[in-house]
Amino acid sequence: MKLFLSLISLVVFLIPQGFSQTKPKNIVLMVADDLGFQTGCYGDKVAKTPHLDALAKDGVLFKSAFASVASCSPSRATLLTGLPTHQSGQYGLAHATHNAHTFRTVQSLPKLLQKEGYFTAQVSKLHVQPESVYPWDFTGEKVGGRNPVAVADAVKGVIEKAAEKPFFILVGFTDPHRAAKGFGNDAKLPPAAKTDEFDPKSLTLPYFFPDQPEVRAEYADYFRSVQRLDIGVGMVMKTLKDAKKLDETLVIFLSDNGIPFPGAKTTLYDTGVHLPLIVRSPNQKKRGLTNEAMVSWTDIAPTILDFAGVKPDTAMLGKSFLPILEEEKAKGWDVVYGSHQFHEITMYYPMRMIRTRTHKLIHNLAHPLPYPFASDLHGSDMWQGILKRKDTMMGERSRKAFENRPEWELYDLSKDPNELKNLAKSPDHAELLKGLQEKLKKWRTETKDPWLIKDSHE
Amino acid sequence: MKLFLSLISLVVFLIPQGFSQTKPKNIVLMVADDLGFQTGCYGDKVAKTPHLDALAKDGVLFKSAFASVASCSPSRATLLTGLPTHQSGQYGLAHATHNAHTFRTVQSLPKLLQKEGYFTAQVSKLHVQPESVYPWDFTGEKVGGRNPVAVADAVKGVIEKAAEKPFFILVGFTDPHRAAKGFGNDAKLPPAAKTDEFDPKSLTLPYFFPDQPEVRAEYADYFRSVQRLDIGVGMVMKTLKDAKKLDETLVIFLSDNGIPFPGAKTTLYDTGVHLPLIVRSPNQKKRGLTNEAMVSWTDIAPTILDFAGVKPDTAMLGKSFLPILEEEKAKGWDVVYGSHQFHEITMYYPMRMIRTRTHKLIHNLAHPLPYPFASDLHGSDMWQGILKRKDTMMGERSRKAFENRPEWELYDLSKDPNELKNLAKSPDHAELLKGLQEKLKKWRTETKDPWLIKDSHE
Numbered sequence A, B: 001m002k003l004f005l006s007l008i009s010l011v012v013f014l015i016p017q018g019f020s021q022t023k024p025k026n027i028v029l030m031v032a033d034d035l036g037f038q039t040g041c042y043g044d045k046v047a048k049t050p051h052l053d054a055l056a057k058d059g060v061l062f063k064s065a066f067a068s069v070a071s072c073s074p075s076r077a078t079l080l081t082g083l084p085t086h087q088s089g090q091y092g093l094a095h096a097t098h099n100a101h102t103f104r105t106v107q108s109l110p111k112l113l114q115k116e117g118y119f120t121a122q123v124s125k126l127h128v129q130p131e132s133v134y135p136w137d138f139t140g141e142k143v144g145g146r147n148p149v150a151v152a153d154a155v156k157g158v159i160e161k162a163a164e165k166p167f168f169i170l171v172g173f174t175d176p177h178r179a180a181k182g183f184g185n186d187a188k189l190p191p192a193a194k195t196d197e198f199d200p201k202s203l204t205l206p207y208f209f210p211d212q213p214e215v216r217a218e219y220a221d222y223f224r225s226v227q228r229l230d231i232g233v234g235m236v237m238k239t240l241k242d243a244k245k246l247d248e249t250l251v252i253f254l255s256d257n258g259i260p261f262p263g264a265k266t267t268l269y270d271t272g273v274h275l276p277l278i279v280r281s282p283n284q285k286k287r288g289l290t291n292e293a294m295v296s297w298t299d300i301a302p303t304i305l306d307f308a309g310v311k312p313d314t315a316m317l318g319k320s321f322l323p324i325l326e327e328e329k330a331k332g333w334d335v336v337y338g339s340h341q342f343h344e345i346t347m348y349y350p351m352r353m354i355r356t357r358t359h360k361l362i363h364n365l366a367h368p369l370p371y372p373f374a375s376d377l378h379g380s381d382m383w384q385g386i387l388k389r390k391d392t393m394m395g396e397r398s399r400k401a402f403e404n405r406p407e408w409e410l411y412d413l414s415k416d417p418n419e420l421k422n423l424a425k426s427p428d429h430a431e432l433l434k435g436l437q438e439k440l441k442k443w444r445t446e447t448k449d450p451w452l453i454k455d456s457h458e
Helices: A002-022 A050-058 A072-081 A109-115 A148-162 A213-242 A297-308 A381-389 A399-403 A427-446 B002-022 B050-058 B072-081 B109-115 B148-162 B213-242 B297-308 B381-389 B399-403 B427-446
Strands: A026-032 A060-066 A119-124 A138-140 A167-172 A249-255 A274-280 A289-296 A335-340 A351-356 A359-364 A408-412 B026-032 B060-066 B119-124 B138-140 B167-172 B249-255 B274-280 B289-296 B335-340 B351-356 B359-364 B408-412
Touching: A026 A072, A026 A213, A026 A297, A050 A213, A050 A249, A050 A274, A072 A109, A072 A297, A109 A119, A109 A167, A109 A297, A119 A148, A138 A148, A148 A167, A148 A213, A213 A249, A213 A381, A249 A297, A289 A297, A289 A335, A335 A427, A351 A427, A359 A427, A408 A427, B026 B072, B026 B213, B026 B297, B050 B213, B050 B249, B050 B274, B072 B109, B072 B297, B109 B119, B109 B167, B109 B297, B119 B148, B138 B148, B148 B167, B148 B213, B213 B249, B213 B381, B249 B297, B289 B297, B289 B335, B335 B427, B351 B427, B359 B427, B408 B427
Parallel strands: A026 A167, A026 A249, A060 A289, A119 A138, A119 A167, B026 B167, B026 B249, B060 B289, B119 B138, B119 B167
Antiparallel strands: A060 A274, A249 A274, A335 A351, A351 A359, A359 A408, B060 B274, B249 B274, B335 B351, B351 B359, B359 B408
16 A cells, blocks of 8 residues: 555656656647638538548637637737737738738747747748748748648658757648639649549628639539648548657647628638637547637747747737637636738728627728728629629628728627628617727837828817 | 051040049939928929039939938938838838838848948948848937038048048938927037028928918928038039049939928828939939929839949839939839838828829728828928818818828829829719729739738638
8 A cells, every 4th residue: 555655656756847847849820821610510511521620520620710810910929929911020921012010029939939949840831931930940831731731741750850859840831822713623643632522502602702603613613622721631631640649739720810801801800810720639528619709810929839848028918728628618708809901002991809709790890992902702603793794782791891991890799690780870879889999099009000190180 | 647547546445434434433322301492403483402403413413303202211211222111011100119120121222232342431421220130330429410510520531531432421411400499500510501591481381381470481491401401412512523533433312202281291292202302323314404204212123223333133113313314304214103101100191192294093992090290290381270270271272182092193293293183083084093093003013012902801
């Protein structure tokens, strides 16, 4: 008995020691490009996403997760810095003539983790700059992001290169982003990337889609791209499992912004920012959970740093949701914010947003301008069809309301989840409006919003 | 006689050889910060600018020289790349939250000249980025730009460092830019930088100034800053002379943009872009000339490269005015263009301009927005006075016209040099308007203007 007790003591003594000193705390952050809720685990009946569904069953599926901005580079900068776009400096797209840069002074996940001994790697799409802010031990920008085999191979290579070091891998899939034409479904890819045809008639269209043949055809094409993304997620998970890293790795899967159709991506409507988030932690006590906490992409970097045990010497980051990962209805997670400046450099349209469980307030700072269209959305069959027919509606939303916005938009999401009835000028909502405006201004002040400036008359 | 002829032949043979092979072709580009025509050589009766006047007497004074944009970083990028701001990528200010960057692929003067064996140096204000586009053998950004002694010392140091190499020195004075308060006239500077007091009553106010005591006081303060700039120019010229480099050096003096008062800087009115340019070439046959060619800041880099004998492998640059330097009225120099995107990042207001001898057309691409104010101009005593008194006029220009602009502005400068009467909707000018619009569109197409995009209805 004495020996037994001693053994128990020894074990109790050894476990936490061993854990804190040697157990690697790897991180894999998988980012889908322009994915909405077209997945089985989020309730879509047509989508074929068995690997994402399996990840959700093995992890935690967040029901109220929000991007801070619905544009690729700004959103990815937010993921990697924990800052809204007006504070990261990544105001718009990084490539070509758009040329936006994160501020040189900003701390990023790869920078902070590299300093703590991590092997940092990015595979396929990155889309933020400059390099000095985002230092990677392995750069895999040239890995084909629609090729699941290439992505998984690159991940395998990184794990081998990391050797004894813990690793942080950012996997940037290219699916289900639009290609120059369609969604890349005609690309030459290995047999493992083969996707099914989807019957356009079988699809339930989002409320902002006109029900037209070319729209259904385009949307069906999108589902194939989503399926290919799912195959990639499955291959990355298999790679982690085969390398025996699953029990040592935090896996996060999410999307950068809403679907690439007019009315979603580049907006701060829920279609642009309410997104999938699936987290699988090796430390979970239960699996297959759902979580209703309102989390923001500004919380992703703090969560990852928390998991890694890294405390950054900066006060600018959001907050870790690791402590409430397994709570279905955690208290104190009931509001998120958003900020948008550009998508393409010619698309100046700064907006600010506060969203609670029941309401959303959007401040359109450049409201005298028409709402600008991203070139891929402008070129979509959906938009070209609307132009050709001279439609006045985009599904349930009027084109006029979409293209010419007032300074303030206030929506009661409990009664109007599609954000169609602007209550900003409703006398019954004046007090609510004022309260949300004050909270939004407080957040802008705290996050040092450069757009908080005096106008010429002040 | 035979010997004499042989000697002549020898001399004739040797001179060009020696010239082309060994004579250094140094370049000094001096850039004033926010200087207009407040100099004696440009006809101002009050200004004290003996050194600029002397430079003009020894060189060529351009009467129709134009910046391509009236904002510091974009204008300096144009000077160093020969490209309008929409083509250089330096869309706005480089520092702080503005964070604009020249495209990585752009060729710049320091890059091209360094490759040809030049020692490249910048002294005091630079205000463009990234470093990879603008490589300097000597970086003197910390040299106090209001201290003429420090600037001249730095130039002296660069000449010594260059040793046997030809040099290219960019001198960026801080005068006569506004300081946090006033124009830096209270700064602790060496006795040599001492300036005179100017009598506010003695000043002739520009047409867009309200005649108010605080405006005259502020403008008088500005003249002191101009005088200090002039002292700096004198000291730089003396440094060149003392180093016996005057006969081997092309000297160019100009300003980045118009005066820092509401109605000038950040606009494409002549108050913003019609600027001083004085050139002194060691190869001049005559001195004290004036030149009426319409030259643009996009021509500065090609002129410098021409002087250096460097032919860049890029088709994007303007044209050298060296061949017509000593022609008072050269043919074929009768039009300039302009392009503006931002000043501060919050000041989105893209404009395009074509200016001939007699007319100007401005295209305000974001015309639904109110014209944005730079923070230094907003904070000026002039503007604060206008706000306090609720003035409806800015001198001869109406505030309404200045703050809310139509899409097109067309001015007949021969009858309306102050650009007060917009003829864009005048039926009598419809044909002229159309012709200028076509030329402007051609220029925008040739310069690959990213803002030449389809709107949502096309």
